[in-house]
Amino acid sequence: MINALPEQGVPADQVLAELRELRTADLPTHGGRLFAYVYDPAVDGLDELARAAYAISAQVNGLDPTAFPSLLAMENALVGAAARLLGGDAETVGSVTSGGTESLILAVKAARDAHPTIANPRLVVPSTAHAAFAKAAHYLRVELDVVPVKGLRADPEAMAAAVGPDTVLIAASAPSYAHGVVDPIPQLAAIAAERGVRFHVDACFGGWVLPYLRRFGADLPAFDLSVPGVTSISVDLHKYAYAPKGVSVLLHRTETLRLPQYFAYADWPGYTMINPVISSTRSGGPIAAAVATLRSIGDAGYQELALKTREAVRILADAVSATDGVRLYAPAETSVVCLSSDGVDLFVLADELAARGWHTQPQMAYADLPPTIHLTVTAAVRSTAADFAPDLTAAVAAAKARGPIELPPLPPLTPEMITPALIADLAEGLGLGGGDFSQMAAVNTILNAAPPALREALLTGFLSLLQRPA
Structure with missing residues (x-):
């Protein structure tokens, strides 16, 4: 257990040793044996370069680009690189965000705010779309229309049937996270264009690798801004661009399409707040590290x-x-x-x-x-x-x-019945009380049997159990 605020300061060497000791409990971020959460190119020297670049700009604040033009130059460079890779042209603009979820939230916000007269805006997505769209809909009070897929891919006919007068955005994946397949982007984009609705391609997961796979002749459909009807696309640089965590790019076909993404507020005594993304203060560290990574790899x-x-x-x-x-x-x-x-x-x-x-x-x-x-x-x-x-x-x-996990009969539960005490008892009974998460089969079996709403409540309660002051 760490005391983050000791009575007296701790020497730097000891602090770093303690942090390194904590890291020994983590899954390996390098070595090619972890198939989630991290992206490892196995390029010698890249980590050291990224850390050094991060340090150069760690104290730079992205809140005001006129105060820190270095960060503005780096963000514009990243947007330009993404636009060139993903079919953009001279009209393409974009923003650097903290990750895919923020990029998707902003894509939904831009679409919603472009239609202020629609009282109940709606978002149409296939059932394989990333959960971040549900988060965006929840945060922004946009109705989410989830359309069943056909053969793991979005079904253009079903998607078209779900579009109505209050639809402000249609979205699809390139590729989907769960299964790694690319939705039929050209057909979906044509539907969106015909209906006069924005169409976002979520390429956060694999958008930086798909263009290169297509160069090798992979049988993948066109998916980016080169496709008529695609109005925005997102790609995470901390995935297959192999930059450190905290960098994604959201591209819009034109500046007019991007403008509703911004938030501005002047009706208070302080400075006028103008933000292109959700955060106001932003460290320049991740952005500088991303620029260094892209320039180093090429x-x-x-x-x-x-x-x-x-x-x-x-x-x-x-x-x-x-x-x-x-x-x-x-x-x-x-x-x-x-x-x-x-x-x-x-x-x-x-x-x-x-x-x-x-x-x-x-x-x-x-x-x-x-x-x-x-x-x-x-x-x-x-x-x-x-x-x-x-x-x-x-x-x-x-x-x-x-053999398969055989669970004893469980009492019928509803989300409303999930309490901190119940979660603590379940965690202890499943052997999770000591923080050992190496045997998760029984836990996953329970979660798999639970309806989605109950699963959400169980995992929310468990995460809350873990996140307690030390």
Whole structure:
């Protein structure tokens, strides 16, 4: 336990040693064996460069670009690079945000505020769209119309049927996070253009790798601003651009489309607040680190990293296809390998893979979609991919030997019944009281059986249990 405010200050060396000790409990961010949360290119010296660049601008405040023109220059450079990669032209403008969720919230805000006369604005998304759209709708009081997909991709006919007079934005994914497949962007964009509705492409997850995969001949549809009808697109630089966390870009086709994204307020005694993004004060550190990363890797470097990623995806996908007990659930066409069960408990399998050093992301059942395991594949995985097949075979055998999780009958619960005391008892009973999260199969089995609203309440209560003052 750390005392963040000791009576007397602590020497710098001791502080850093304590932080390093804390980090030993974390999952490995490098090494090509963690398939979620982090993006590792395995490029020598890149971390050191990013940290040095971060330090140069850590104290710079993005609140006022006239006070800190260096940050304005760096943001414009990042927007320009993203626009060139994603089909923009001389009219394209954009903003640098803290991440994909902020980019999507701002895309929804811009669409909503462009129609002030619509009392109940609506957002149309496929059911595979990122949960951040639901967050945006919740925060901005926009009605969310979720449309079932066909074959894991947005269904243009069903999406068109969901568009009404109050629809201010249609959105789709390139690719979807859960399964790594690209929605039919040209058809959806044509529907939006015909209806006079904005159309946003969420390319936060894989937008920086898709253009390079298409250069290699990947059978992927056009998805960016080169497609008529696409009015905005978002891409995270802390994903496949391999910048440190905290940098995304939201592009709009024109400045007119972007203007409703801004917030301005002058009716108070202080300075006039004008923000292009949600935050006011913003550190220049992540932005400087992103610029350094992009300039260091370069276009040719990203092409090489994309090739390594594609090769790693092929090796992992072949391993899944060759292993009895599991199967590929979605085509491994981008940077994701998504597998489902063919006779094995996936949640037990995830624990067995973790015990062998492979950290994956279990995904719960949804509607008629079964549980799956998600692997986000990065360039670093190319050097470890050949080791995955024998470990997968061993993990499947161990999972079969353990058998599926059999839970005792649980009392009927509703979200309203979830209390801090109940969550504490559940966590203790599931072995989570001591902070050991290595065996999660029983937890995931319970969550998978719970309806979405109950699952939300359970996880909210558990996160609240963890986040207590030290």
